[in-house]
Amino acid sequence: xxxVDVIDRAKAEGRTVLTEIESKQVLEEAGIPTTTARLxxxxxxxxxxxxxxxxxxxxxxxxxxxxxxSDVGGVRLGLDSPEAVAAAFGExxxxxxxxxxxDARIDxxxxxxxxxxxIEVIIGMSKDPQFGPVLMFxxxxxxxEVLKDVAFRIVPLEPRDARQMVREIKxxxxxxxxxxxxxxDLEALEKLLLKVSAFVEAHPEIEELDLNPVFAYKDGAIAxxxxxxxx
Ligand code: ADP
Ligand code: MG
Numbered sequence: 313x314x315x316v317d318v319i320d321r322a323k324a325e326g327r328t329v330l331t332e333i334e335s336k337q338v339l340e341e342a343g344i345p346t347t348t349a350r351l352x353x354x355x356x357x358x359x360x361x362x363x364x365x366x367x368x369x370x371x372x373x374x375x376x377x378x379x380x381x382s383d384v385g386g387v388r389l390g391l392d393s394p395e396a397v398a399a400a401f402g403e404x405x406x407x408x409x410x411x412x413x414x415d416a417r418i419d420x421x422x423x424x425x426x427x428x429x430x431i432e433v434i435i436g437m438s439k440d441p442q443f444g445p446v447l448m449f450x451x452x453x454x455x456x457e458v459l460k461d462v463a464f465r466i467v468p469l470e471p472r473d474a475r476q477m478v479r480e481i482k483x484x485x486x487x488x489x490x491x492x493x494x495x496x497d498l499e500a501l502e503k504l505l506l507k508v509s510a511f512v513e514a515h516p517e518i519e520e521l522d523l524n525p526v527f528a529y530k531d532g533a534i535a536x537x538x539x540x541x542x543x
Pocket of ligand 2 (some may be wrong): 525537
């Protein structure tokens with residue numbers, strides 16, 4: 313399904329927030345690498361999907377009532393067998409129901425492959441009333457939440473903007489590698505920023521975008537969580 317079809321279907325269903333699965337579909341079509349996710353409505357479907365993607369697998373709740381999936385026990389990582397996947401399916405449903413109450417809508421789980429660990433970074437887009445779409449780049453986790461260590465640029469980005477963004481955050485040394493951790497592929501991050509810029513420029517109906525986190529490796533980078541909000 314094309315980007316426009318996914319957005320139109322969401323709108324027809326009265327939704328402005330695309331699911332992780334839908335968000336990753338449209339990002340991939342735009343050439344932005346993600347851990348592709350597939351919807352499973354039963355434990356059996358989850359096991360079949362995990363088998364196709366390969367182990368270890370990750371399961372995440374798919375629900376219009378959930379924004380932060382891990383806050384409600386909706387993310388299970390490192391599932392290394394069909395039994396672990398089947399058990400996680402039930403545990404997620406249970407955890408989300410007890411966090412949100414019995415009438416929370418759960419559409420199923422998103423099954424995807426567990427990505428190998430990398431440096432967690434965040435790429436976001438929000439719309440400024442004056443400047444329009446603005447891209448944000450920062451390091452993941454507490455660095456962005458507590459220290460607000462982020463760089464902003466107005467869309468469309470020039471290659472020079474992308475270069476500066478990854479280098480101007482205080483946490484830049486982390487991207488260069490430390491204590492034996494592999495450094496991040498800065499060129500891949502710059503390319504990713506430019507692709508996201510082109511993507512949101514081409515689709516003005518996108519109001520918000522969050523790739524949180526992106527795992528950065530010494531060769532390449534991949535979005536493991538994605539959220540797109542349309543107008
Ligand atoms: P949310 O942000 O809604 O709580 P995420 O999808 O970001 O949920 O998952 C929570 C955390 O789990 C991520 O920050 C990341 O560290 C890890 N994670 C999620 N998906 C994957 C994956 N496919 N491979 C490896 N780690 C993952
Ligand atoms: Mg996330």
